[in-house]
Amino acid sequence: MKERVVVFGGSGFLGSHVADELAKRDYQVIIYDLREYPRLKKNQVMVTGDINDDVKLKEALKDADIIYNFSAVADIEEAAVNPVETVKVNILGNTKIMNAAKDCKIKRYIFASSIYVYGKSGSFYRASKFASELLIESFHEVYNLNYTILRYGSLYGKYADEHNWIYKILKDALTLGKIVRYGDGEEIREYVHVEDAARYSVDILSEEYKNQCVVLTGHHPIKIKDLLLMIKEILGNKVEIEYLPTRQTYHYEITPYSFTPKTARKLTSNYYIDLGQGILDCLDYIHKNLKTDKIEGAVE
Template sequence: MRIAITGGCGFIGSHVVDRLVAAGHDVLSIDLTDKYLNPDAEHARIDVLDLPGLTSALAGREVVYHLAAMADVEQVFADPVRAVRVNIDGTETVLEAARRSGLSRTVLASTVWVYGAALTAEDQLDGEEQELDEHVPIELEHSGHLYVATKLAAEMLVHSYRELYGQHFTILRYGIPYGPRMRDELVVARFVQAALAGRPITIAGDGRQSRNFVYVEDLADAHVRALSPAAEDQTFALEGSTGVSVRDIADTVDELLGPVTIEHIEARTADYAGRRISSAQAKRLLGWSPRTNFADGVGRYADWYRAATGS
C-alpha cells in the first residue's frame, strides 16, 4: 500500500515508518526534519500548514497517517497560538489535502488525555472509577489543558469530514508512549538520563499520578494493524496494560540504574491524573494488545540512550 505519514521522522512517527516499511508498504515520510528518517522511505520536507504542498505530496497515496503535532504540553501551555495552529489548523490541512488527493483514509494520532474530559470524578461504579472506552461521552467543560482541547478539536474535524465529505478515518488515542527516540522532556527519559548522570530524580507533585505507559514499538504495531478494513471509521484507545505511577517510574529506574536520590517539586498545571481506560476494542477488532512490560521497555530505552550518546 502507498502510505504517507506526517511527522514521520519524530519519536513515534519514525517507529511507525519503520514498522510500515518492514511490512512491505511504500512509505513517504512528511516532516520538516530528517532526524530519524528510515533510509527505505521517501522523504518530503513539507509543513503541515502548506495545503498545496501536502496535496501534491499525497497524490497517488492511499492512506495518510497524521502524527505531526505540537505534543510537548509545556510548549503548548507557553505558546497556545502556535499550538492551535499546528494541532488544529494542521489537522484541517491534512484532511483537506487527503480529500483533494482522493485518499481512502486518514489515520489521526490522538491521546488518552481526552478521557480526562470524559466523566466527572463522581461517576463511579460500586465505589470504583469506571473503566472508560471509546464510546464514553466527552464533557467539553472539563477539557482542561489546551493540549487536550486541540486533540478534541482534531477528532471533531475528522468526524466532520466523514459526515460532510465521506472521508474515512481511524482515530488512535495513544496511551503515554515511551521508548527509544523519545523526547528528553518526557518523564521516563528525564528519570533515566538523571540516573545515568548521577543527578537526583525530580517528581512533580506527590508521584501518585498514574499512567498506562505503552512501549513505542507496541504502539507502532497498532498502526500497521489499523490498516485493516475493521478499523475504518473507528476510534481505538491504545493503552499500556498496567498502571504505573510516577513514583513507580522512579523506583524502576532506581532498580535498573540506581541508586538514585528522589526529590519532589510543585505539581504541573492541569496535569493528566490518569483514568482507567479499556483497550478491549483494539484487541477485538485489530488483535492488538501491548506486549512489552514496563521495566523491559525502560531498560531498552536506557540501552538506546547509552548507544546514541556514548554515555
C-alpha cells in the same frame, strides 16, 4: 508492494516508529516533515515541507492511498504557553491535510489523538485534539473521508527526546544520579512502549477499525513512585529520588477519564514489551548516546 502511505510528522518520535513499521510490512512510505529523517529505509521517501504549504501538500498526496497524521505541537506545557501555534498546527494543519485528502480520494485518514480528550486536564493540547476529532467526524459526514482516530496514552522508548518524561528521568538518573518528581508519586499511568504502539497503529488498517476511535495505552497501570523505585533498583540503588511540591500542571493524576458519551475500543495484544525490559532498553540506548564515563556523577 502494498499501498502508498504518507506519514505526516514521520521524523518524530512516534511517527518515525510507525513509518518504520509500515516499511517493514512492505507499504510504500512517504515521510513528510519539516525535519529530515536520518534513518530512511529502502521503501521510504523523504519530503521536507510544512503541512500548511497547500501546494507541497497536494504533491505529496499524489497517488497516495492512506494518510497518518502525527504533525502536532505534542508537548502539553509548550501548548499551554503557545495556544496560537497549537491551533495553527494541531487544528488548522489537520484541517488542511484532510481537505487535500478528500480532493485526492484518500482511502483512510489516521489521526494521532490522545487519551486527554476524555478529561478536563491537558489545556490547549486537549482542546486542539478534541476539536480535531470533531473536524474528522465532520469530514467523514460531509465528504465521506474514512478515518481511524488513535488515542495514545503515555509513550516511552527508543529515539525519544527531552520532551518525553521517561527519557528525561532516565537521562537524569544516568548523568546526575538523581530523579526529581513534582508530586507525591501517587499518580497512575499506563505506559506503552513506542514499538508496541507502532505495531498497533498499523494493525488498525484492517477494515474493522475503519471510522472507529481506538485507545492505545499500556497493559498495566503503575504508580509513578513504583516506576521510580523500579528504575532505582535497575541502577543498583545508586539513584536519589526527590519529590517536590506540585507545580502548576496540565496533566491528570489518576485517570484522564471524565464522563463523556464519546467511546472508543481499546486495542490490546498478548504480545507486548514488558515495562521493565522496555526501561532497560531505554537505559541502554541513552547510555550508548551519552559519554557517561566522562560526566561527573554519572551512574556506571
